[in-house]
Amino acid sequence: MTGTPLAVAGLRKGFADRDTVVKAIDDVGFEVREGEIYTLLGPSGCGKTSTLRAVAGLERPDGGRIVIDGNVVTDDGLFVPPNHRDIGMVFQSYGIWPHMTVFDNAAFPLRVSRPKVSKKEIAARVESALAAVHLAGYEGRNSTQLSGGQQQRLALARALVRRPKLLLLDEPLSNLDAKLRQAMRAELATLQQETGITTLFVTHDQDEALSMSSRIAVMQAGRIVQEGRPRDIYQRPGTRFVADFVGTTNFLPGRGAAGRRVTTAVGDLLVEGAPDAAGGDVLLAVRPEALLLHLSEPAGTPNVVRGEVDRVMFVGEAVDCHVRVGDELWVTRQDPRLEAATGDEVWVELPADRISVLA
Ligand SMILES: Nc1ncnc2c1ncn2[C@@H]1O[C@H](COP(=O)(O)OP(=O)(O)OP(=O)(O)O)[C@@H](O)[C@H]1O
Ligand SMILES: [Mg+2]
Numbered sequence: 001m002t003g004t005p006l007a008v009a010g011l012r013k014g015f016a017d018r019d020t021v022v023k024a025i026d027d028v029g030f031e032v033r034e035g036e037i038y039t040l041l042g043p044s045g046c047g048k049t050s051t052l053r054a055v056a057g058l059e060r061p062d063g064g065r066i067v068i069d070g071n072v073v074t075d076d077g078l079f080v081p082p083n084h085r086d087i088g089m090v091f092q093s094y095g096i097w098p099h100m101t102v103f104d105n106a107a108f109p110l111r112v113s114r115p116k117v118s119k120k121e122i123a124a125r126v127e128s129a130l131a132a133v134h135l136a137g138y139e140g141r142n143s144t145q146l147s148g149g150q151q152q153r154l155a156l157a158r159a160l161v162r163r164p165k166l167l168l169l170d171e172p173l174s175n176l177d178a179k180l181r182q183a184m185r186a187e188l189a190t191l192q193q194e195t196g197i198t199t200l201f202v203t204h205d206q207d208e209a210l211s212m213s214s215r216i217a218v219m220q221a222g223r224i225v226q227e228g229r230p231r232d233i234y235q236r237p238g239t240r241f242v243a244d245f246v247g248t249t250n251f252l253p254g255r256g257a258a259g260r261r262v263t264t265a266v267g268d269l270l271v272e273g274a275p276d277a278a279g280g281d282v283l284l285a286v287r288p289e290a291l292l293l294h295l296s297e298p299a300g301t302p303n304v305v306r307g308e309v310d311r312v313m314f315v316g317e318a319v320d321c322h323v324r325v326g327d328e329l330w331v332t333r334q335d336p337r338l339e340a341a342t343g344d345e346v347w348v349e350l351p352a353d354r355i356s357v358l359a
Contacts, residue, residue, distance in 0.1 A: 003070030005166055005198035006032040006055065011064030013050055024050040025061065026222035032166075032200055033214075037192055039201040041209040042219030043245060048202040051219075052170050055200060056089055057082035069165040088159030088197075092171040096143045096151050096158075103139040106130055106157045113162065129157040132195060134187075149180045156188070160195065167192075167199040173208065185211055206246045210234060218242050234287075240358055243285045250291070250330045252284040262357075266305045266326050270352040283358040288333040290354035293321060293340065294347040303352055309344040323348055 013025040024047045032038040040048045053059035055066055057073065057080060066074035068087065073080040088109075097105055106126045110117045117125075130136050133153035138146070146154060152172060159167060173181045173188070189212045192199050203209050209216050210230040217224045218233060218241075226238045237243035240251065254264035260274045262282055271284065298304060307325035314320075319336045322329055323346060330348065340346060 003067065004031050005034055005069055006038075006200060007065075007067040008051070008055065009065045011051065011054060011061050011066070013047075013054060013059065013061045023222045025054065025064075028064070028219075028222070028224055030217055030224060030227065032198055035196050035198055036214035037189070037199045037201050037212055039203060039209045039213040039216045040219055040224075041203060041206065041213075041216050041246070043204060046219040047222040048204070048219060049170055052168055052200065052202050055166075056087060056168055057085050086165040087168055088162060088164040088166075089168045090152075090155045090159050090170070090172045092174050094151050094155035094172075094175070096146075096154055098142075098144045100143055101139065102130070102135060102141050102143055102146070102154055105143050105154055106161055109158060109162050125161050125163075126157075129161040130154075132160065132191060133157045148176050149184055152176060152184060153187075156191065160197065165198065167197045168202075169199060170202045171204070174203075174205075181208075188212065210246070218246065220245075235356070237285060237356060238359065240283060240285070243356065243358060248288050248331055249285045250288070250328075252286070252328070254282050254284055256280045256282055260352075266328065269303050269350060269355070271355045271357060272353045273355070273357045275357070285356040285358055286330075286350055286354060288320065288331045289318075290351060291323075291330060291332040292349040292351070293323070293332055293334050293338060294349060295338075295340065295344070297347050298349065301349055303350040304347050305350070307346055307348050309340050309342055309346055312340055312342060321346075 009029045011025050011028040014021040014023050028051055040051060042048055050059060054061045060079060068085055073085050103126055106129055107122050110122045110125060133156050135153055173184050176184060185208060213230055215229055216233050217227045220241050226233060226242045233246055243249040252264050254262040256275055256278055257263050258278050260271055260276055262269050262271045262274050262284060305325050307323040309321055310324045310329060311322040318333050319338055321332045321334055321340055323332055325348060
């Protein structure tokens with residue numbers, strides 16, 4: 001029987017902490033589609049690893065159901081052990097064995113698997129897995145002679161060698177230095193595409209999640225609070241927590257007025273997504289790059305407020321201008337050609353279609 005690569009429903013897990021119980025997983029449900037990278041994103045302690053370990057069978061949940069490729073692996077009174085689940089895993093510490101060669105590391109899962117895999121078959125599969133991660137030619141090397149990035153790829157080859165239905169990755173890039181991590185993002189995403197393997201990815205790094213995922217589930221305190229494509233999560237955050245955790249955001253409280261207008265401390269703003277009703281409290285959110293700075297007052301443009309440049313930070317590909325508007329300090333990201341200096345009077349434009357309305 002085949003089905004959705006991974007379906008999780010009603011998952012719960014609590015850990016006793018002195019007199020209380022920490023709800024590490026609090027009613028988590030999601031489905032991962034064929035061939036996608038589905039990412040659990042959230043701050044430290046929100047339950048990402050616990051969820052991944054429950055899928056792997058390394059953790060027994062208190063309740064819930066997990067189905068891998070049509071096979072129920074966790075349910076009331078049912079628990080399939082990890083080695084009988086059709087998965088491959090890579091953890092933060094890759095778990096590469098230092099006393100083994102690259103070939104032996106990659107071959108290990110096949111050597112211990114039952115039914116037995118023939119020597120010839122092992123050689124062929126290891127060869128293709130190492131080629132997939134661009135480590136062909138390294139077979140005889142001792143694994144300690146590999147760079148961080150190469151060890152990471154070897155861990156991946158070892159997870160892929162059994163050709164599992166589902167790949168589980170828990171912060172696989174967090175051990176690498178910043179530059180290599182960036183390079184490996186693209187490499188890992190390409191590899192995933194080439195192999196077409198359905199992947200459940202765990203990270204607390206929003207850039208990593210945004211750049212690599214097909215879909216993201218944002219977790220907070222054991223729950224999934226929003227699920228969607230990276231651009232939807234970024235451009236249409238549903239709550240203050242999501243807006244704040246995924247990227248930088250300027251918040252502006254207001255009160256709904258007629259005609260999709262919102263009354264705020266800096267004036268009345270036209271907001272496309274505003275409820276067309278007066279009276280309700282709303283929280284507006286605008287990304288730094290959505291705010292447009294003008295050095296002279298633009299004529300006839302709606303949603304323009306006056307401010308004063310508080311700080312200018314040139315970061316190469318952009319210039320980050322912090323602007324004081326009334327009592328608020330807004331973070332804006334501008335084209336690096338903008339020449340603004342601390343103390344300059346500026347006009348900040350808030351395009352009506354780039355303001356999010358949060359619940
Ligand atoms: N074996 C355990 N015993 C007790 N508490 C645990 C155990 N494992 C996890 N927890 C608790 O459950 C919660 C979720 O932990 P989990 O490791 O899933 O978080 P995480 O999202 O992976 O965080 P990080 O980004 O730091 O890895 C935390 O409060 C953690 O302290
Ligand atoms: Mg974790």
